[in-house]
Every structure is written in structure tokens, then in C-alpha cells.
Amino acid sequence: MRVIDKREKFNRxxxxxxxxxxxxxxxxxTPLLSREALAQPLKTASPAAAxxxxxxxxxxxxxxRLPDSFYEAAVATIEGGLADDPNNKSxxxxxxxxxxxxxxxxxxxxxxxxxxxxxxxxxLRTIEATPFFAAMRGGMVTxxxxxxxxxxxxxxxxxxxxxxxxxxxxxxDIDWLPA
Amino acid sequence: xxxxxxxxxxxxxVVGSGAGGGTLANELAQKGVNVVCLEAGARYExxxxxxxxxxxxxxxxxxxxxxxxxxWRVAKDFPTLPAWIVKAVGGTxxxxxxxxxxxxxxxxxxxxxxxxxxxAALMDWPIDAAEMAPWYAKAEFRMGTTGTNGIPxxxxxxxxxxxxxxxxxxxxxxxxxxxxxxNSQPRDGxxxxxxxxxxxxxxxxxAKWSTLYTEIPKGEAxxxxxxxxxxxxxxxxxxxxGRVTGVVYADKDGVQHRQKARVVAVAGNSIESPRxxxxxxxNQFPHGLANGSGQVGRNxxxxxxxxxxxxxxxxxxxxxxxxxxxxxxxxxxxxxxxGFVGGxxxxxxxxxxxxxxxxxxPGAWGRDFTSLIDSYDHMAGMWLVxxxxxxxxxxxxxxxxxxxxxxLPVANVHYDDHPNDLAMREHAYKQGAAIYEAVGAKxxxxxxPYPSTHNLGTNRMSAKAEDGVVNRWxxxxxxxxxxxxxxxxxxxxxxxxxxxTIVALALRQADHLAGLLARNEV
Numbered sequence: 001m002r003v004i005d006k007r008e009k010f011n012r013x014x015x016x017x018x019x020x021x022x023x024x025x026x027x028x029x030t031p032l033l034s035r036e037a038l039a040q041p042l043k044t045a046s047p048a049a050a051x052x053x054x055x056x057x058x059x060x061x062x063x064x065r066l067p068d069s070f071y072e073a074a075v076a077t078i079e080g081g082l083a084d085d086p087n088n089k090s091x092x093x094x095x096x097x098x099x100x101x102x103x104x105x106x107x108x109x110x111x112x113x114x115x116x117x118x119x120x121x122x123x124l125r126t127i128e129a130t131p132f133f134a135a136m137r138g139g140m141v142t143x144x145x146x147x148x149x150x151x152x153x154x155x156x157x158x159x160x161x162x163x164x165x166x167x168x169x170x171x172x173d174i175d176w177l178p179a
Numbered sequence: 180x181x182x183x184x185x186x187x188x189x190x191x192x193v194v195g196s197g198a199g200g201g202t203l204a205n206e207l208a209q210k211g212v213n214v215v216c217l218e219a220g221a222r223y224e225x226x227x228x229x230x231x232x233x234x235x236x237x238x239x240x241x242x243x244x245x246x247x248x249x250x251w252r253v254a255k256d257f258p259t260l261p262a263w264i265v266k267a268v269g270g271t272x273x274x275x276x277x278x279x280x281x282x283x284x285x286x287x288x289x290x291x292x293x294x295x296x297x298x299a300a301l302m303d304w305p306i307d308a309a310e311m312a313p314w315y316a317k318a319e320f321r322m323g324t325t326g327t328n329g330i331p332x333x334x335x336x337x338x339x340x341x342x343x344x345x346x347x348x349x350x351x352x353x354x355x356x357x358x359x360x361x362n363s364q365p366r367d368g369x370x371x372x373x374x375x376x377x378x379x380x381x382x383x384x385x386a387k388w389s390t391l392y393t394e395i396p397k398g399e400a401x402x403x404x405x406x407x408x409x410x411x412x413x414x415x416x417x418x419x420x421g422r423v424t425g426v427v428y429a430d431k432d433g434v435q436h437r438q439k440a441r442v443v444a445v446a447g448n449s450i451e452s453p454r455x456x457x458x459x460x461x462n463q464f465p466h467g468l469a470n471g472s473g474q475v476g477r478n479x480x481x482x483x484x485x486x487x488x489x490x491x492x493x494x495x496x497x498x499x500x501x502x503x504x505x506x507x508x509x510x511x512x513x514x515x516x517x518g519f520v521g522g523x524x525x526x527x528x529x530x531x532x533x534x535x536x537x538x539x540x541p542g543a544w545g546r547d548f549t550s551l552i553d554s555y556d557h558m559a560g561m562w563l564v565x566x567x568x569x570x571x572x573x574x575x576x577x578x579x580x581x582x583x584x585x586x587l588p589v590a591n592v593h594y595d596d597h598p599n600d601l602a603m604r605e606h607a608y609k610q611g612a613a614i615y616e617a618v619g620a621k622x623x624x625x626x627x628p629y630p631s632t633h634n635l636g637t638n639r640m641s642a643k644a645e646d647g648v649v650n651r652w653x654x655x656x657x658x659x660x661x662x663x664x665x666x667x668x669x670x671x672x673x674x675x676x677x678x679x680t681i682v683a684l685a686l687r688q689a690d691h692l693a694g695l696l697a698r699n700e701v
Contacts, residue, residue, distance in 0.1 A: 003494050060544045063553060121545060137544050145536035146233055155531040155556025156498060159230035161383040166374030170498035174337040174495045177344045
């Protein structure tokens with residue numbers, strides 16, 4: 001059976017498209033560089049707030065084998081989607097403030113300093129009815145999963161017609177069913 | 180290529196170019212009738228289709244505003260998207276999966292067969308299986324349906340092979356790769372299936388039947404069919420004698436034109452068709468054109484739908500190959516011992532990662548959900564298509580508070596599940612999971628109904644005028660030169676995918692209408 005290689009292939013074009021310039025170079029050159037020190041990839045949130053949003057993004061849709069860059073790109077996409085609406089320009093920045101307030105109320109500390117995912121998820125549940133949560137959660141569904149370079153990680157091959165379809169590429173090659 | 184003058188009152192105007200409208204338009208042209216087919220959407224050809232779920236969706240899907248109400252989950256998760264259908268030349272025949280099943284004999288007589296179901300507006304069709312048999316045969320030949328006319332069935336992909344193994348193990352008997360209007364060998368000038376796997380996004384190889392590259396070009400070649408894309412019909416006009424005289428439509432730039440007509444046939448799918456009639460209200464027809472019975476928009480049906488996806492220990496790659504790759508038919512029988520009337524088909528389905536994330540469990544988040552997506556390439560899936568009950572309160576109405584860009588009220592789609600629908604879906608979910616568990620599924624998940632791809636019943640066929648909107652020919656009871664030619668004619672929904680029946684009805688209607696025109700009876 002033809003299976004997919006799920007290791008991320010370094011594709012320069014994709015990589016630079018989905019991360020901002022300085023952060024991209026820094027990430028490649030010095031992987032040990034603390035995330036905090038990277039230049040801000042978001043326009044409407046401070047670097048600290050951005051980190052909170054990235055963490056929230058991953059807590060909403062955790063895939064342990066997906067690098068942070070996918071989540072950062074997704075949040076940037078969500079921000080881009082809100083940019084044209086004057087009512088929503090500060091939704092993310094305000095949302096982080098309310099998220100930290102909810103975290104402090106429930107767990108005594110700001111969101112991104114809560115160590116356990118399950119505790120952070122409990123905080124998220126308390127803001128589930130808010131427009132900020134809706135924007136992030138709803139936005140992530142497309143912003144995260146529409147990144148083509150993430151698809152191999154899920155074993156999905158994307159566009160097929162230009163490769164002649166799957167007629168000769170394993171459309172019926174399952175080999176483990178009982179005879 | 181034909182072009183007809185706006186003031187040519189001898190043309191038949193067909194609204195919509197999908198399975199119903201496209202077939203009717205071609206068939207009339209073949210019989211010597213001049214036809215103007217007005218399609219709201221743009222014209223894309225095979226090479227324009229996109230093997231990317233969201234990009235394709237934005238290219239082809241009907242995205243003009245609609246609203247929803249009722250207890251159905253679609254109203255909560257997708258309040259402005261009650262249906263996934265197409266706004267483009269070819270209509271939803273560009274998007275459909277190709278499943279081409281005839282109604283079962285008893286399904287034409289749902290009221291007689293099932294008895295009175297409280298809360299359901301069950302009714303027998305005014306036609307039956309014997310009458311429809313030759314038209315089904317003609318449709319199957321026209322569309323190149325596998326399993327008929329000596330056309331071999333398609334080979335089964337991985338998704339089907341799992342379904343087949345599990346279903347056989349459970350004792351199901353009628354399990355095969357389906358009656359599909361997808362070429363399994365070259366036919367009718369079109370190639371055979373390459374198992375591309377993006378059937379829903381328009382078939383780039385043309386193996387799947389769609390009016391876009393079959394009926395429409397054949398009709399155009401006669402010199403009697405003019406298809407005008409980007410032409411959205413807004414009103415149907417009539418004279419003091421209650422005869423339709425033409426339609427008003429908006430072109431690409433929003434400029435409105437009046438096309439005269441001898442006959443108007445409406446095939447805008449089951450949300451826009453009733454909406455058009457309702458928006459064509461006048462002093463003579465205060466409740467909407469041809470709506471003296473009050474039935475226009477009522478009895479909206481969408482099949483019980485629902486999906487089961489299963490995770491296996493080893494890879495499946497369900498996305499490789501045809502989306503609807505096979506079927507289990509045993510449960511489509513009528514067997515009230517199961518706790519409901521009517522039946523359902525079990526058909527494979529596959530979604531790509533983007534749509535899986537959006538539709539597997541709308542609104543879900545967190546590890547329970549992502550662990551499912553992490554197993555994406557180990558997944559098989561099926562779609563449960565069952566007969567849902569017509570209910571007068573499930574209906575398309577005009578929403579006075581939301582207007583489209585032409586200033587016209589948009590359609591609101593209201594739907595509540597009937598207890599029969601709930602019982603059928605519950606049973607179907609259980610059986611679907613059982614099939615997968617029989618071959619070792621480690622986990623199964625139930626997916627709620629998607630935005631409806633089967634939209635039926637809102638201009639229903641009836642023997643008596645007070646019970647429906649159209650007669651046995653799809654001719655409206657109240658207006659002799661107004662016809663309905665799409666799935667909104669359906670009196671009941673049956674368990675089967677509707678397209679073959681829509682095409683068969685259109686072929687039959689064309690034959691009847693051409694006769695009426697020739698004899699000056701309309």
C-alpha cells in the first residue's frame with residue numbers, strides 16, 4: 001500500500017510565505033532562540049499577546065506533530081480576516097486581555113503561564129460564548145487546516161487531477177483487509 | 180450558437196441549467212423548440228475546476244444570502260448556508276457525486292405504503308413506477324449509468340473495500356460499487372474515470388455526467404438553445420388572463436432585462452424555485468405565483484443524511500478515488516419493525532482535510548476532535564441517505580428582514596426533524612458503525628447532517644390542486660404555461676439520491692411539453 005511520508009519537507013517558498021521575514025530567518029538559524037525574542041508577526045497584538053494567541057490556537061486544535069509555525073500562520077490569517085472590519089480591529093488584543101483575566105480568575109495566573117493544557121482548556125471553556133472565542137475557533141478551522149504544507153502530516157495528498165488522478169496511484173491498494 | 184431576441188415571445192424560457200433545467204432545455208431544442216436558458220451563475224468548463232475544497236467552493240457554490248430557522252443543527256452551525264449547491268452553468272450536476280438510483284416502486288406511493296404518519300404530510304405521487312420506467316431507462320442511457328445498459332460498474336476504492344468487507348460480514352446482501360453516472364469506459368465522447376477524488380469540485384476529466392458538458396453543448400449544437408450565464412431571474416410576469424408572459428432577470432452588471440416567453444420552466448433547485456414564485460406575487464396571485472394552494476415552499480425535504488466515519492489501525496486513504504464509491508442497499512427497504520417508515524441507503528463518502536475539519540463535528544475543538552483529524556489517513560466514511568418526512572412546517576419562505584443585492588427578500592429555510600427522521604438516523608448511525616466495527620474499526624464518529632445537497636419538495640406534485648403546486652407533468656395547477664422542472668416537484672423524498680429521477684422527469688416533461696406546444700395547447 002502506498003503510504004505518505006509525513007515528515008515535513010522544507011520548502012523555502014512555503015516557509016517564507018507563512019512566517020514573517022525576521023522570525024523565519026531566526027527560526028531557521030537558531031532554533032534554540034527563545035520564542036519571546038522573535039520579532040512580532042502580528043500587527044494588532046504585542047509580542048507577548050501574540051504568544052498568548054499562538055498558545056490558545058494550539059490549545060483549540062492541538063496537533064502535537066505540527067510545528068508552531070503552522071499555528072502562528074493561522075493566527076496571522078485570522079488577524080488578516082479581521083483587519084478590514086473597523087469594529088473588529090482590536091478584537092484579538094482585547095480578547096487576550098479578557099482571556100488573561102479569565103485565567104487569573106480561574107487559575108490565578110495569566111493564560112500562557114498556566115502549565116497544564118487541561119487547565120488552559122478549562123479557562124477557554126469559560127469564554128466559549130464570547131465573540132473573541134468564536135472568531136478564534138471558527139477562524140482556526142480554515143486558517144489552520146487550509147495550509148497545504150500541513151496536509152502531508154495528516155496523510156492527505158491534495159490536488160490530484162494533474163497527476164492523473166489515483167487510478168495508478170493506489171486508489172484501491174488496501175492490503176490489510178481479511179481475505 | 181443561437182441568440183434570441185428579448186422580445187421573442189415564442190421561446191421557452193428555462194430558469195436554471197442543472198440536471199432538470201439543462202436536460203429540459205436540450206431535450207426541447209432537440210425536438211425543434213427554441214429555448215433561452217437563463218443561468219444565474221457563470222460558465223466554467225472542466226479545465227476551470229479546482230482540486231481544492233475551499234477554493235472550489237468559492238468558485239461554484241451558491242453563496243447568495245439565505246437564512247435558516249428551526250431546530251435542525253444546520254441552523255445553528257451554518258445559519259446562512261442551508262445548502263451546498265451550485266451557482267454555475269450545469270448547476271448542481273457539476274458538484275454531484277454521480278449516484279443514479281431509481282425510486283423503489285413503493286416509494287411513489289408513500290402515503291398508501293406507510294399509512295398516516297402523524298405530523299407528516301405524506302402523499303402519494305400522481306405518477307407511479309410503471310409510468311416512470313421508460314423515462315428512467317432513457318435517463319440511464321443518456322447519463323451512462325454503470326450497472327445499466329451493459330455499462331460495467333466502476334472498480335471499488337479503499338473506502339468501498341472496507342464498506343464491502345464490513346457489510347458482507349454483517350450479512351448485508353446488496354453491496355456493490357453503485358449505479359453511477361461516471362464512465363467506467365470511454366463513452367459519449369467522454370473519457371473514463373481516473374479516480375481523481377474531487378468529484379464534488381467538478382469532474383476535471385468529464386467522466387462524470389454533468390449537463391455542463393453533455394446536454395448543454397448538444398442543445399447548443401442544434402442552433403435552438405441559447406444559454407445565458409450570469410443571468411439571475413428576479414420575477415416571472417403574467418398578463419391579466421393569468422398567463423405567464425416572460426421573466427425579468429439581472430445580468431452580470433445588475434442591469435435588468437425582460438425576456439418574453441411562451442412558456443416558463445423553473446429549475447432553480449428547491450430553495451430558489453419557490454422563492455422565485457413567492458417573489459413573483461401580484462394582485463392576481465397575492466400569495467405568490469401559482470400559489471393558490473399555499474403549498475409553494477412547503478414540505479421542504481433534505482433526506483435524513485448524517486455520516487459515520489471510522490478509524491482503523493492501518494492506513495486507508497479514503498480520499499483516493501471517487502467520493503461515492505459504493506453502496507449497501509439492504510436498509511432502503513420499508514420495514515417498520517426497525518421503528519420507522521421508509522428506508523435509507525448507505526453510500527461511501529470522503530472529505531479532504533479542510534472539509535473534514537469544518538464538517539465532521541461543526542463547532543468541536545480540543546483533543547477529542549484533533550485526535551480524529553490526526554487519524555485522517557486511517558479513516559473510512561459513509562453517508563446515510565434516507566427518506567425524510569414531508570412536513571408542512573418545513574418550508575422555504577421569504578425573509579422580510581434580509582434582502583439580496585437586488586432588494587428582494589431572501590429565502591429562509593425552516594426545518595425540524597420529524598420523530599421518524601430521528602429514529603431512522605439513529606438506526607442508520609448504529610448500523611454504519613457496526614459495519615466498520617465488523618472489520619476492526621478502533622473508533623467511530625457520528626457526523627451530523629451537512630448543509631443540504633439534496634433539496635426537495637417545495638413545489639410538490641399532487642393530483643389535486645389544493646394539495647400541491649404542480650400536476651403530474653410538473654405543470655403548475657394554476658398557471659398553464661408555467662412549469663417546474665427540478666427536485667422541488669418531489670411529493671416525497673424516497674431513500675435514493677434525486678438526480679436520476681429529476682432527469683427522468685425532465686425528459687418526460689420535455690416530451691409532454693413539446694406535444695402541448697405543437698398542438699397549441701399551451
